[in-house]
Amino acid sequence: MEVGEHIEDVKPDGDPPSQNLRRLPNLSQEIYDSFIDMLNSSGPTARADLQACALTCRAWLHRSRSILYRRIRLKPLTNIEHFFEIYTPERLLPYVREVAISGCLMPHxxxxxxxxSGLGLGGQPDHAWITVIVPLLARFSNIEWLVLNDLSWGDIETSTRHFLLTHFSSAPRVTLSAIDFWNSNQLFRTLQSFPRLAGLSLESISWHKANHSMRQLTRPEPLTLRYLHLGHTEFARYGPFVRWMIGNRDTVTVDEALITWEDTEIRSLVDLMRTIAPSLKLLVYQQSATLPGSRFATMNTQAAMPGAAIQPAVHNGGQAAALAPIHDDHIGQGELPHVVAPANILDDHVFGGFHVHLGVQDHDFGFDDDDDDDDDSDSSPPLELDDDEPEDPEVIEKNDEENTDFVREDEANQRGLELLRLAPIERSAIARILARIVWSTMAPFGIKLVCQLLSTRTKLFSLTLLFPAAHLWHTADWGTIDAMLDDATPRAPSGTLFVLALQSNTQVNISWEDLRKVMAAKLPRLFERRVWGVRFGKTVLWPGCTV
Known part of the structure; x- marks a missing residue:
């Protein structure tokens, strides 16, 4: 729904309409505010409850509105004239701290x-409406969170792109979701426009030409993030992003990270982990090989785990959503692209200060390319934009070659294991490690990676292994799994909780006791150690205990 449909408490003079109710007890404003804050998490009735508070008295008005109208959402069919009326200094403008712009390009x-509503003639993106709302956007200052969702970046007028990246440049939190940047140069132009960046979320981003400049990837400014979220990508690779993130910076710190890795280019992943591990407190890691070079991409598999659907926090996630943290500080997110975090096995957690649900999900284990269009047609948009940062054509050609070089999964696994053997990740400070690995040829590398992140500060180590096909379950190298996990266990301090969850399409028609014996034979070292809690599906095989 549009925010304009929920302004029942707004009078022309900005006062609550109810002035004749019984006088409230003379309590401090802090107590009133605490009471109203509690209503923010009261479930489906939260919005109505807060609206009722806003109508009650002056003492409750400001706090209620600061939650109800914290975020403004703008879409192609937004009633701009109405928003011009209500977002004024005398009415709702002072309460806005978050701006979300959604292009509505994916009809489903x-x-x-x-x-x-975001598509024009011929089904092409039409972002002219964003230019129209620039005067409204110009009213908003002190924005703390900018959300850009479902946009074709090159279809936005150059001047409008410039406005978005300059007017909101002080925003400390940025979410870029389901955006086709056309090229990598535009992605990094966008990222470097936010010098105060403290929280970054990337999800389903795309770019089709690696024309970034060396200057963009060698930034010297310190980067200090409270959270980093790298979700699923559409047509992009995270290698250049990792290089941008590390750059020539003396300081790179991240408190909490959600990282989804689908690529066989693993050096960038190891470099990223090596860089942020000393500062990390929470890591949620999901690995699945779906890009070219993996077996699943080659097989064009579309397997899925039974009973494990992605559960969006709102009804408008789709391709634009997968791992973004749920924003829990306000009511009525409507059409925002935020859904649950990647599947793991324990209870809910907090990421970036916000509630994150960790539940088993489906996963797209490969490509479903049913596009019958002629790839040689001239209808595709140009990949370079007039405001790209310039770079030597030879450098761009080299970048493009690297971007299209996909290592085979078996080779990537060997490279990764050797890299971790020769130069182990050290100085990890991660307290909670939650990993979810879809079994493939590269899975041993992923297990080794998260095991090296165990440290004397680790209090929770949770690993979920998913086997999308029965033959993968039967042919998995259980000896390696057992040895890696057992060898890593002593690295953790006393009191650490270890949990291993196994998910498989394999039908198990044996008793609990027989299943327990089977898994004890597959994982003898873990069984003997009696520290790990292990379960198959929802069946607890042995409960484990703290070391």
Missing amino acids: IYHGRDAD
């Missing part, structure tokens, strides 16, 4: 009239 994601 949206409901009602919004479904195809």
Whole structure:
């Protein structure tokens, strides 16, 4: 719904309409505010409850509105004239701290009239409306979170792109979701526009030409993030992003990270982990090989775990959503692209200060390329934009060659294991490690990677292994799994909780006791250590205990 449909408490003079109610007890404003804050998490009735508070008295008005109208959402069919009326200094403008712009380009994601509202003639992106709302956007200052979702970056006018990246440059939190940047140069132009960046979320981003400049990837400024979220990518690789993140910076710190890795280019992943491990407190890691070079991409498999659907926090996630942290500080997110975090096995957690649900998900284990269009047609958009940062054509050609070089999965696994053997990741300070690895040829590397992140500060180590096909379950190298996990256990301090969850399509028609014996034979060292809690599906095989 539009925010404008929920302004029942707003009078022309900005006062609550109810002035004749019984006088409230003379309590401090802090107590009133605490009470109203509690209503923020009261479930489906939260918005109505807060609206009622806003109508009650002056003492409750400001706090209620600061939650109700913290975020403004703008879409192609937003009633701009109405927003011009209500977002004024005398009314709702002072309460806005978050701006979310959604292009509505994916018809199957949206409901009602919004479904195809972002597409023009011929089904092409039409972002002219964003230029129209620039005068409204110019009213907003002190924005703490900018969310850009479902956009074709090159279809936004150059001047409008410039406005977005300059007017909101002080925002400490940025979410870029389901954006086709056309080229990598534009992605890094966008990222370096936020010098105060403290929280970054990337999800389903795309770019089709690696024309970034060396200057973009060698930034010297310190980078200190409270959270980093790298989700699923569409047509992009995270290698250049990792190089941008590390750059020539003396300081790179991340407190909490959600990282999804689907690539066989693993040196960048190891470099990233080596860089941020000393500062990390929480790591949620998901690995699945779906890009070219992996077996699943080659097989074009579309397997899925039974009973494990992605559960969006709102009804408008789709391709634009997978691992973004749920924002829990306000009510009525409507069409925002935030859904649950990657599947893991324990209870809910907090990421970046916000509630994150960790539940088993489906996973797209490969490509489903049913595009029958002629790849040689001239209808594709140009990949270079007039405001790209310039770079030597030879450098761009080299970048493009690297970007299209996909290592085979078996080779990537060997390279990764050797890299970790020769130069182990040290100085990890991660307290909670939650990993989810889809079994493939590269899975041993992923297990070794997260095991090296164990340290004397680790209090929780949770690993979920998913086997999307029965033959993978039967042919998995259980000896390696057993040895890696057992060898890593002593690195953790006393009191650490270890949990191993196994998910498989394999039908198990044996008793609990027989299943327990089977897994004890597959994982004898873990069984003997009696520290790990292990379960198969929802069946607890042995409960484990703290070391």
